[in-house]
Amino acid sequence: MATDTPSGAAPSEDAIREALATVNDPEIHRPITELGMVKSVDIAADGAVAVVVYLTVSGCPMRETITRTVREAVEQVEGVTSVAVELDVMSDEQRKELASSLRGGTAEREVPFAQPGSLTRVYAVASGKGGVGKSSVTVNLAAAMAADGLKVGVVDADIYGHSVPRMLGADGKPTQVENMIMPPSANGVKVISIGMFTPGNAPVVWRGPMLHRALQQFLADVYWGDLDVLLLDLPPGTGDIAISVAQLVPNAEILVVTTPQQAAAEVAERAGSIAVQTHQKIVGVVENMSGLPCPHCDEMVDVFGTGGGERVAEGLTRTTGAQVPVLGAIPIDVRLREGGDEGKPVVLTDPDSPAGAAIRSIAGKLGGRQRGLSGMSLGITPRNKF
Ligand SMILES: Nc1ncnc2c1ncn2[C@@H]1O[C@H](COP(=O)(O)OP(=O)(O)OP(=O)(O)O)[C@@H](O)[C@H]1O
Known part of the structure; x- marks a missing residue:
């Protein structure tokens, strides 16, 4: 874990989000930040970071992979002293939005x-x-x-x-x-x-x-x-x-x-x-x-x-x-x-x-x-x- 910032300062939220942008959803193969999967990022003064990630469905078979890759990415950020990853599940509304963004403008039923x-x-x-x-x-x-x-x-x-x-x-x-x-x-x-x-x-x-x-x-x-x-x-x-x-x-x-x-x-x-x-x-x-x-x-x-x-x-x-x-x-x-x-x-x-x-x-x-x-x-x- 990169804990030694020159000033010992906690990392910025931008730095954490930048790291999260390198994590791809394992099935959709796009960054979780783009897919609206990051619910919240909390950074304590001592550099402890808590991230809440939305899964698309409860019981998602990829939950462990997502937790691990999120933790690994955040751990790399300068000033981070610990990482806690929590999972939540998208609402129906969020899932609909995600599905429609994945269609990339193609209407339902269109090939x-x-x-x-x-x-x-x-x-x-x-x-x-x-x-x-x-x-x-x-x-x-x-x-x-x-x-x-x-x-x-x-x-x-x-x-x-x-x-x-x-x-x-x-x-x-x-x-x-x-x-x-x-x-x-x-x-x-x-x-x-x-x-x-x-x-x-x-x-x-x-x-x-x-x-x-x-x-x-x-x-x-x-x-x-x-x-x-x-x-x-x-x-x-x-x-x-x-x-x-x-x-x-x-x-x-x-x-x-x-x-x-x-x-x-x-x-x-x-x-x-x-x-x-x-x-x-x-x-x-x-x-x-x-x-x-x-x-x-x-x-x-x-x-x-x-x-x-x-x-x-x-x-x-x-x-x-x-x-x-x-x-x-x-x-x-x-x-x-x-x-x-x-x-x-x-x-x-x-x-x-x-x-x-x-x-x-x-x-x-x-x-x-x-x-x-x-x-x-x-x-x-x-x-x-x-
Ligand atoms: N060039 C080849 N050399 C050796 N075995 C082959 C070769 N091509 C196909 N086979 C074997 O022949 C069998 C039939 O092949 P395959 O299932 O690909 O055919 P198919 O035309 O798709 O059949 P179906 O229409 O019934 O689905 C398979 O066991 C396959 O491994």
Whole structure:
């Protein structure tokens, strides 16, 4: 504790508040002073400081973290001899005010990413059929972009087959401030999933309108902050959710994941064609499970055939009239599967493995677009510019 001021004088309130401004709320990631969370600061003549901090909700899971970080920050101030931190809980009125300030001028129910001037790139990851590795690709792209310094969020919109939190290692639960939901984060990625709201592994048996509402809530009621990139993991196929995405975030660009098999390729192409009907851009195609590097020699074993990515990209180029590129091919890699099972994305645990390197390269292309073009509105960005 910094107790030795030259005059032995107690610290000023400004100095204490300056120190408190360095404490971020652990979920909202903004200074507690900006969020109206400092109720009072009392400074005794002997340098003993008492701070009362508002929690957003009683029983806030972050209470201990907040108490500790406040104490640590205040202890650093010259002249402080002791620190007492007390907690109080915001009133309904204060919570409403906070929720509305977090919306940053966006009206309730509005999707911030769909507003003119939004600088967040939204990529909807789609596939024609299940099991092609769409969720694995989403999670690893997100982790790779976050590791590159971008602010990334993932919406697990695969309502029936939600697997993103497990693959990302996100075992935290969302908390709520009024009608704003604070998403947990893992590996630097904020994530929300229907799986966080259902007990255990209970199946979700919703029909179209409820799916639409869930997606709208994920996009409008979750506090994402300023994201560079938002990835949406769509359910396989061309169902209700794909249409909801087109309505809620028309500027979302579609990333199609396929395997090298002809059959998979045909379905993926159909999924892409829907995007054309909904006037969404197709940012590119990723071929997953693209050969298995032989563990005994340098050969690639084409377990699922070859050329699916190219065929899908050519088909989409024909359908859309715009060049749709293949952004990369990800080989079969047992480390990718293991990483998914353990919640440790392979791009972080084994970034130079064949699959890790392939995904990082794709993430670099998608993330690089965001960096290079931030400042331009999504609507006027040249399509397929790599
Ligand atoms: N390149 C790869 N190498 C090895 N295993 C992979 C690869 N890609 C995906 N997998 C594995 O294949 C399985 C299916 O992948 P994933 O769940 O990502 O597919 P999906 O298309 O999202 O499926 P669904 O549509 O059913 O949600 C997972 O066990 C995953 O770990």
